Amino acid sequence: MPKATAPPPTRTSVSAFESQPAGPPQWLRNATKAMQEKWRHDKFTVIQRRKVSPASTQEWRLKCLDCPGKLYTPGPGETLANYEIHLRNRLHRRRVNERVRREPVRSKL
Ligand SMILES: [Zn+2]
Numbered sequence: 001m002p003k004a005t006a007p008p009p010t011r012t013s014v015s016a017f018e019s020q021p022a023g024p025p026q027w028l029r030n031a032t033k034a035m036q037e038k039w040r041h042d043k044f045t046v047i048q049r050r051k052v053s054p055a056s057t058q059e060w061r062l063k064c065l066d067c068p069g070k071l072y073t074p075g076p077g078e079t080l081a082n083y084e085i086h087l088r089n090r091l092h093r094r095r096v097n098e099r100v101r102r103e104p105v106r107s108k109l
Helices: 026-038 081-087 092-103
Strands: 044-049 059-064
Touching: 026 044, 026 081, 059 081, 081 092
Parallel strands: none
Antiparallel strands: 044 059
């Protein structure tokens, strides 16, 4: 067996359970990261939807930073397939392309 040194868990605080709202679930973070790697020019973020009642479960939405005012529901299941449909949308691609064209070319470090 290879002797692999596992990186230490990047857990900041364990006691922030009751007052602090938990971040997005792990699958959503993973899926967002994978999506970001796949669609490098696209900008989106995960936002927490305001709870309707304290008893209701937390809901998450994807926000496209190129198409303000629109929120997308993750899914189906533990995927972002719903949102990926938007990423393929012609209007969305045009906005991304226009933004990329406006942005200065990133200089190599
Ligand atoms: Zn968009």
